Amino acid sequence: MILSFAVSGYRSLRNLVLPLDRVTVVTGANGSGKSSLYRSIRLLADVAQGRAISSLAREGGLTSTLWAGPEIISRTMKSGEVPVQGTRRTSVVSLKLGFSDEDYGYAIDLGLPVGDGTSFFNSDPEIKAEALWAGEALTRHNEIASRNGPSVRVLNGQGYRVPVMRNLVSFDSMMTHAADPRDALELLVMRERMRSWRFYDHLRTDLDAPGRVPRIGTRTIALSGDGADLAAALRTIQEIGNPRLLDEAVEDAFPGSRIEIRVTDGLFEVLMYQHGLLRPLRTSELSDGTMRYLLLIAVLLTPRPPPLLVLNEPETSLHPRLLEPLGRLVATAAEKTQVILVTHAHQLADQLAICDGCLRYELRKELGETVIDDVDSPRWNWPKR
Template identity: 60%
Template sequence: MIHTLAISGYRSIRNLVLPLARLTVVTGRNGTGKSSFYRALRLLAEVAQGRVISSLAAEGGLQSTLWAGPEQISREMRAGTQEIQGTMRRKRVSLKLGFASEDYGYAIDLGLPIISSGSMFTLDPEIKAEAVWTGDVLSRRNAFATRVGPAVTGLDRAGRRQTLITSLPPYDSMMTHAADPREMAELLVLRERMRGWRFYDHFRTDAEAPARASRVGTRTPALSADGSDLAAALQTIIEIGDRDRLSRAIADAFPNSGITIAQSGGKLELLMRQHGLLRSLHAAELSDGTLRYLLLLAALLTPRAPGLMVLNEPETSLHPELLAPLARLILQASASCQIIVVTHAKALVDELSAAGAQSHELSKSCGETVIEGLERISWEWPSR
């Protein structure tokens, strides 16, 4: 389980180190940085997939995603007695992301590229430093793999530090290019764990939504990010998951209702029985809110729970009466995996917090995303 998450220099997040629990709720008013927080988590996961550089380039490059405020914010600026203005920069420009879990920690430092006259990839940031360690906080004593520039060093089986790679390109992470199962098994374990993280963000429910169409189905223990395999995911829960729990969850949200999965020509289609209707409704006929809830249900009742699941604004298009059943569904799912919920629905926040979820409310101070009253947590970034 991840117990600490750190973000520095990303959009409105100048420097944020916050604790995470088995179930964590991140909330706040519009414009306080919830989307930036969610995107930063996605970027961290992209490192293990080898896509962090391309993802940042797609956002307009590092210059478009960096903290846009002054390097330092004085007390006078926060009090409004001094105009907010920049000063001579003393530190290097960087975007840093990291986390610490019960066994391993990881952090990455991305900086501005060195412009090459022969390259057209000027939006690509460069990976300046990385580190993997054991324990809560990175130090020279507990780091077993570090990357500075193109060089990667790590501990061998005898505990001796050795150079693993001397010329790692600035666009490649050591997480994908130094994970040797013989010498760097820890990197491999951590990489595969991060690759298993799941993110669900604004399922489509329009008339052309992938979840509304019948599709060829195979066993699907993990719902895809776009929900296109909804029928297959629900049938997988019925066959190898907790079928009774699925039925109870549907009845909790939609009393006297149920679902069946029909098969025709190798394609699977979702049908829903609703109280008072003489026939089942096809997925194409379901309301946006009903379809979205079924998508969330398939994600949360997965037979193969990931190490981390992140839900971004799951309340979108849901009727207020569905928020309490959704909260109960999330609470049950958090028994088998760590969950982070990013939401601005107060009713959902209240339901989850009352049941023991850790809650962080984001706010803005001089343009910076902060959490008022958050106790300082020890954290160290890898050195360049």
């Protein structure tokens, strides 16, 4: 389980170190930084896939995602005694992301390039430093692997930090290029752990949604991001997961209803039987809310739960009556996987907040910065460049 998440210099997240629990619920008004927090966690996961630089490019590049306020927000700025203004910088410009779990911790520092002006890619961010360590917070005693510039060093079996790479390019992570079962097993373990995190923020339910169309199905232990393989995912739960929980989740949300997966000419399709109707409804006939709830069932009852599941506003298009069943569904999933849930729905947040092993954060903006009141931040140290 991830114990803490840290981010610095990303959009409105100037400097946050948050403890996490089995369920972590994030709420707040529009513009308070909820989406930025979600994206920062997803960006950290992209490091293990080798996609961090391209992900930043899709957001407009590093300069578009960096904290745009002053380096230091003074007490007098907060009180309004002096205007919010920048001062001469005392530290380098950087975007930092990191986390620690029960075994290891990892952090990455991305910064602006120092180029000679000849490359067309001089605006690409560079990976300045990375570190992998054992324990809660990075120290010079518990560091297992480190990257500074092009050099990667790893702690060997004799207790010495030895170089394993000397020419790692600035856009490649040691997580993807130095992980090795013989010389850097811990890096390999952490990389695969991060690659198994799952994120859902755009489960389509419109009339042209991929999940409404019958299609060829294969065993599906993780629903795709657009929900295209809904029928296969639900059938996978019925065959190798927990079909009883699936039936109960449908009944809880839609009393008197049940679902069936039908295969015609090799095409998988979801049919929904509802009390009082003489024939089942096809997914093309379901409301957006019903469709979304079936997608969430497939996400949360996966037969192979990931170590971390992150949901961004799953309540979109759901009727308020479905929020209580959704809360129970999330609580059931949290018995086997860690969940981070970003939501506008206070009813859903309130319901989960009373569960054992749940933390709730209410985000707000202060002078453009996302802040959270009364957070007991864990000890944290960033790797040095």
